Structures are given as C-alpha cells and as structure tokens.
Amino acid sequence: MRTKICLVLTEPSLKEDLALVEQYRQFIDMVELRADCLLPEERIHFRHFPEMAKLPCILTVRRKSDGGRFLEGEGSRTTIFAQGLAFADTDPKKNFAYIDLEEDLELPSIEEAARAFGTKIIRSVHNMNGPLTGIPQMVKRLRRTKDEIAKIAFMPRNLSDVTQLFREAKKCYGEEYTLLAMGPYGLPSRILASHLGSCITYVLAPSKSGQENSLGQLDPVSINEIYHIRQNTSETKIFGVTGNPLSATLSPQIHNSGYVRQHIDAVYVPLRAESIEEAISFAEETDIPGLSVTFPFKETVLPNLDQISAEAGEIGACNTIIKTEGAWQGYNTDAKGFERALLGFLNRKDLKKLRVSIIGAGGVARAVAHAVKEMKGKACIFNRTPEKARDLARLYNFKWAVLDAGSRSILESYSDVIIQTTNVGMSPQPDEDPIDFYAFSGSEAVYDVIYHPEKTRMLRRAEHAGCRISNGYSMLQYQAYLQYKLFTGIDYENN
Known part of the structure; x- marks a missing residue:
C-alpha cells in the first residue's frame, strides 16, 4: 500500500486551513x-470540515506535552472529539476518516462511536525529548484492535537514533503503522x-515568517517535486548526501531530477549526522550504495574507507563514497567539478600567468588547490590556522599566509583570482566575510564556493567594486554530475 501524504493544518481558523487545502x-x-x-470560536463549526475539504481528514487535539498547543483539561478535549463525531452522516466522506488518540487517553464511548460510523482510530505516542525503543512491541500494544493504526513519533538526538528506528521497523511486518x-x-x-512501512507521512505548509518548522516536516511541494515520494516504494534504491548542518544543500534537486529524467528508480536524501561514522551506519542499515560527503566530513571519512582513488589520496579529502562488494571506496569529484566551473567562469583554458588566492585550507580547499x-596556476593559501595553510601549500609548492589583515599585501599580490572555500558567509552567519580586511580594486575575478545565499557578503562587496563574481552553484552542478555517474554508471547530461 502506497504511503499517503497528509497535510497538517495548524491555522487558527477553518477558512485559513481550507485555503491551504486548496493550495496544495x-x-x-x-x-x-x-x-x-x-x-x-472556530471549534464550533469544525464538524463539517471533512465535507468542505473533500479529502479524508484526521481529527487531532494534541496536548502541549505531546508537541501540540492544547492546554485545557482532558474533559475539554473529550468534548471536542465528541463534537467531531456528532451527527455522523450516512455518507462517510462527510465524516472524519480518522481520529488520533494518544495511548494514555481512555475514551470508550468515543472509540465506540468512531467504529460505528467507520472512523478509524490512530493510536499515537509522542516523545519530544528523545528516542523511543522497543518499536515492534509498542506497535502491537498500540493496535488494540486490527482496524487501528499505530503512530509512533519521537525527537532523535542524532542520526544513530534514526538508524535504530529503521532497524526496528523491519520487525513490524504485517502491522499497520506510521513511524517517524x-x-x-x-x-x-x-x-x-x-x-519504513509507514502508511502515512506528514507534511506542513511553509511558515509565513519563512522560518523552518522545528519538527522537520517537509512542505507538500518539496516532498513531491524534489523527492518524488509518490513514485518511491520499498524497492526504490537510496542515495544521499551527509554533512552537518546540511541546511542548504541543493544536491537532492540535481540528483533526483536526473533519476526522474532517466527513469531510474532511486531517491537521493539528506542525512544530517554528528559524525561520518553515523552516516555510514545508516547507509549500511538501509542498503545505501553511495553517499555524497560534504562539510565537515571530507577528511574524517578517509579512515573509514577500504579503498580510495589516487586523486582522493593526493588531495587528502573525499566527497563521494560507494559501497561495492561490501567495501567502501572513496573518490573526489570536487576538483574536476571546480576546474570545469572556474574555467567556464573565467572563459579560459587554463590559469597560466594568473596569481590565485585560495581562502581556507579544509577539504574543499584541498580539492581547489589540486x-x-x-x-x-600559481597560488597562495590563506588560513587562520597557519599550520594548515603551510601543510596544504607544501603539497603543491604554493605560497601560504595567515588569513588576517597583516597579510593584506600578500593577498593583493595574488588577486587575479580569489577563491573562497570556507563556510564563512553561510547561514546562520550570512553577514560574515572571511576577507573583510581586503579592499577590492575591481580587477579581481572572485569565486565563492558557497551557493546559498546566492551572494555572500564577500561577493556583494566584490560586485560593488566592479569585480567579476560567481557563486559555487556551477561547482556543485559539475561535481554532482560526476557523482551521479559513479552512483548510476550513466552520464547525467545524456538525454
């Protein structure tokens, strides 16, 4: 049975909720x-909401302790449920299709009324403070009768808690449930x-303020048009990207659009993790054969691999890992992707006679230097930790300098092309500038590997001075195309 997509309606009025139903x-x-x-005053009229929405509706009255907003007593909550089921219509489409009752809520009369009119009971458990274990036993306990649906939701502390959820879900075969x-x-x-075998997945309309919702729900458009959830089955192959915070990655749009265009049954998902080891454990539990690796794991991933390509070894950083015959292999597509992006930006065949500044000495900087x-090109590596700048510069016989105002004159002498490789300027600190001490002359070509925001503070300053500028989206594209071929064996740009 295909997982159903459920839009959670949290507006203060029925009119606003109905507007969202029509929009999505x-x-x-x-x-x-x-x-x-x-x-x-809106609760008086909600009994007729299913008829107005013309979609199957779940009636939920969530307590604050379970992540909701209801602060009144259980007597008031019981009354609301009773109002929702009152005067049931002979046409089931005009009634609530489901009611969500927490495990500790005992309402025999409400449950009896629901069953009498074909309203299914979702029996739920929510833990906002950490993971829940013993999922198979909990699912069986929640489903007091075979027509009930178990719902278990918790706030994980890390990706390992989610890995455990996927592991335990395999033991719930034959049950009807939602796990999230x-x-x-x-x-x-x-x-x-x-x-996971979940019968429902929940989505939420974007916040009017533009802030991300704290529960991590996707919006209805993204889950369909980026992740194509309606085409996904338990047999769909999974790929992904891992890093932290991983809040602005556009890699899923690139990879997933390729799968759809080339009719590949696969989905590419973000995996936020505290460590690369957590991400690899999740991949092994869910049979993921390939991962993109981004900040801050491009260097720490190396000891976890069985083999690495010559280029990844020389660079000392890896952005792509693939599992083949039980062994993890590492590659670096950043260098080739960056090379294509930069030469396209400069409209050149090489960097001969150009003096280049590389800002940063991390995993991306290693690929850029290579x-x-x-x-x-001739380059100078600038980094706030001088030892890292020196070590990277020595690999390629480049110059190096400390990234501070004292190195302004050196930066000026290597300013034909300035390449910014750090995460400075990204959310949650978009107003930071790694070279705020430097005054652009207007003759520099400035490339920032950050692509969200579209223009960092550094790029805005450079543009204002008359410089040619580019963000890192082109690099993201080209390195992703190379990853895509490693994952699928197919050229991304082939029709």
Missing part, C-alpha cells in the same frame, strides 16, 4: 485538522516512509 490539493492525499490550533523521527535528523523517516595546480 494536487500534492496531498489527506489532511490532519489540528483542532488544538483553532481559536475557541522529528527534527532535522529525522528527515529521512519522512522521505523514506515507504521503506585543481589550480592542474590548471597551471
């Missing part, structure tokens, strides 16, 4: 009316609901 109707299968979010991990670590449980050497 093509992307959803059902809705959850969160009566705990409605204004008191909340927050940014839990995103895979929403996208890969079919792999590419600059291959393109016959």
Whole structure:
C-alpha cells in the first residue's frame, strides 16, 4: 500500500486551513485538522470540515506535552472529539476518516462511536525529548484492535537514533503503522516512509515568517517535486548526501531530477549526522550504495574507507563514497567539478600567468588547490590556522599566509583570482566575510564556493567594486554530475 501524504493544518481558523487545502490539493492525499490550533470560536463549526475539504481528514487535539498547543483539561478535549463525531452522516466522506488518540487517553464511548460510523482510530505516542525503543512491541500494544493504526513519533538526538528506528521497523511486518523521527535528523523517516512501512507521512505548509518548522516536516511541494515520494516504494534504491548542518544543500534537486529524467528508480536524501561514522551506519542499515560527503566530513571519512582513488589520496579529502562488494571506496569529484566551473567562469583554458588566492585550507580547499595546480596556476593559501595553510601549500609548492589583515599585501599580490572555500558567509552567519580586511580594486575575478545565499557578503562587496563574481552553484552542478555517474554508471547530461 502506497504511503499517503497528509497535510497538517495548524491555522487558527477553518477558512485559513481550507485555503491551504486548496493550495496544495494536487500534492496531498489527506489532511490532519489540528483542532488544538483553532481559536475557541472556530471549534464550533469544525464538524463539517471533512465535507468542505473533500479529502479524508484526521481529527487531532494534541496536548502541549505531546508537541501540540492544547492546554485545557482532558474533559475539554473529550468534548471536542465528541463534537467531531456528532451527527455522523450516512455518507462517510462527510465524516472524519480518522481520529488520533494518544495511548494514555481512555475514551470508550468515543472509540465506540468512531467504529460505528467507520472512523478509524490512530493510536499515537509522542516523545519530544528523545528516542523511543522497543518499536515492534509498542506497535502491537498500540493496535488494540486490527482496524487501528499505530503512530509512533519521537525527537532523535542524532542520526544513530534514526538508524535504530529503521532497524526496528523491519520487525513490524504485517502491522499497520506510521513511524517517524522529528527534527532535522529525522528527515529521512519522512522521505523514506515507504521503506519504513509507514502508511502515512506528514507534511506542513511553509511558515509565513519563512522560518523552518522545528519538527522537520517537509512542505507538500518539496516532498513531491524534489523527492518524488509518490513514485518511491520499498524497492526504490537510496542515495544521499551527509554533512552537518546540511541546511542548504541543493544536491537532492540535481540528483533526483536526473533519476526522474532517466527513469531510474532511486531517491537521493539528506542525512544530517554528528559524525561520518553515523552516516555510514545508516547507509549500511538501509542498503545505501553511495553517499555524497560534504562539510565537515571530507577528511574524517578517509579512515573509514577500504579503498580510495589516487586523486582522493593526493588531495587528502573525499566527497563521494560507494559501497561495492561490501567495501567502501572513496573518490573526489570536487576538483574536476571546480576546474570545469572556474574555467567556464573565467572563459579560459587554463590559469597560466594568473596569481590565485585560495581562502581556507579544509577539504574543499584541498580539492581547489589540486585543481589550480592542474590548471597551471600559481597560488597562495590563506588560513587562520597557519599550520594548515603551510601543510596544504607544501603539497603543491604554493605560497601560504595567515588569513588576517597583516597579510593584506600578500593577498593583493595574488588577486587575479580569489577563491573562497570556507563556510564563512553561510547561514546562520550570512553577514560574515572571511576577507573583510581586503579592499577590492575591481580587477579581481572572485569565486565563492558557497551557493546559498546566492551572494555572500564577500561577493556583494566584490560586485560593488566592479569585480567579476560567481557563486559555487556551477561547482556543485559539475561535481554532482560526476557523482551521479559513479552512483548510476550513466552520464547525467545524456538525454
């Protein structure tokens, strides 16, 4: 049975909730009316919401302790459930299709009324403070009768908690349930609901303020148009990208659009992790054969690999890992991707006679330095930790300097091309500038590997001075195309 997409409605009025239903109707299968979010005067009329929505509806009155907003007593909650089931219509489409009752809520009369009119009971457990274990036993306990659906939701502390959820879900075969991990670590449980065996996955409309929701729910458009959830089954092959914080990656759009265009049954998902070891454990539990690796794991991944390519070994950083015949192999596509992106930006065949500044000495900087050497450029590595700048510079016989105002004159002498490779300028500190001490003359070509925001503070300053500028989206594209071929064996740019 295909996982159903349920839009959670949390507006204060029924009119606003209905507007969201109409806006996202093509992307959803059902809705959850969160009566705990409605204004008191709106609760009088919600009984007719299913008829107005013209979609299967879940009635939920969530307590604050379970992640909701309801602060009144259990007597008031019981009354709301009773109002939702009252005056049931002979046409089941005009009634609530489901009611969500927490495990500790005992309402025999409500449950009896629900069954009498074909309203299914979702029996739920929520833990906002950490993981839940013993999932198979909990699912069986929650389903007091075979027509009930078990729902278990928790806030994981890390990706390892989500890995355990996927492991335990394999023991729930034959049961009807929804399992989900909340927050940014839990995103895979929403996208890969079919792999978990969940009958429902929940989505939320984007916040009017533009802020991310704390529970990590995707919006209806993204889960369909980026992750193509309606095409995913338990047999769909999984790929992914891992890093931390991984809050602005566009890699899923690139990879997933390729799978759709080339009719490959696969999905590419973000895996936020505290360590690369956590990400590899998740990959092994869910049979992921390939991962993109981004900040801050490009160097720490190396000891976890069985083999690495010559280029990854020379660079000392890896951004792509593939599992073949039980062994993890590492590659670096950043260098080739950057080379293509930079030469396209400069409209040149190489970097001969150009003096290049490389800002940073981390995993991306290592790939950039390798590419600059291959393109016959002369460079200076700038880093706040001088030892890291020195060690990277020595690999390619480059100059090096401390990244501070004292090195301004050196930066000026290597300013034909300035390449920024650090994460300075990204959220949550978009107003930072790694070379705020430097005054652009307007003659520099400035490339920042950051692509979100589209223009960092450094790029805005450079543009204002008259410099040619580019963000890192082109590098992201080209290195992703190379990863895609490693994952699938197919050229991304082939029609």
